[in-house]
Amino acid sequence: MPTVEQVRTSLKNVNDPELNLGILDLGLVYDINVEGDQQEHVNVVMTLTSPMCPVGPLFKKSVEDNVLGIEGVKTVQVDITFSPPWDPTTMATDDVKATLGIW
Numbered sequence: 001m002p003t004v005e006q007v008r009t010s011l012k013n014v015n016d017p018e019l020n021l022g023i024l025d026l027g028l029v030y031d032i033n034v035e036g037d038q039q040e041h042v043n044v045v046m047t048l049t050s051p052m053c054p055v056g057p058l059f060k061k062s063v064e065d066n067v068l069g070i071e072g073v074k075t076v077q078v079d080i081t082f083s084p085p086w087d088p089t090t091m092a093t094d095d096v097k098a099t100l101g102i103w
Helices: 002-013 056-068 094-100
Strands: 030-033 041-046 075-080
Touching: 002 030, 002 041, 002 056, 041 056, 056 075
Parallel strands: 041 075
Antiparallel strands: 030 041
16 A cells, blocks of 8 residues: 655656756645555645746656556546745755755
């Protein structure tokens, strides 16, 4: 049965296509739920760095594909939200802030 930690681990392989930095380190993933009798459904709530992101659908597909690669996962739903808006000054890791020059 898949776990939230396994999902987080799989998402470490996903980079934001514009910044080429990990979506977890950027703080783009807001929530992960694993549900079902066998924990076979995963729901990921995330955001994009901008609402007009031209590669949003491709980015979403990359998240879905990585999660579906986890043994036992049968379905994935990725919900994109802009509430709250992404703010790297409060949501990104210190390493990402340093890379982006945010201090």
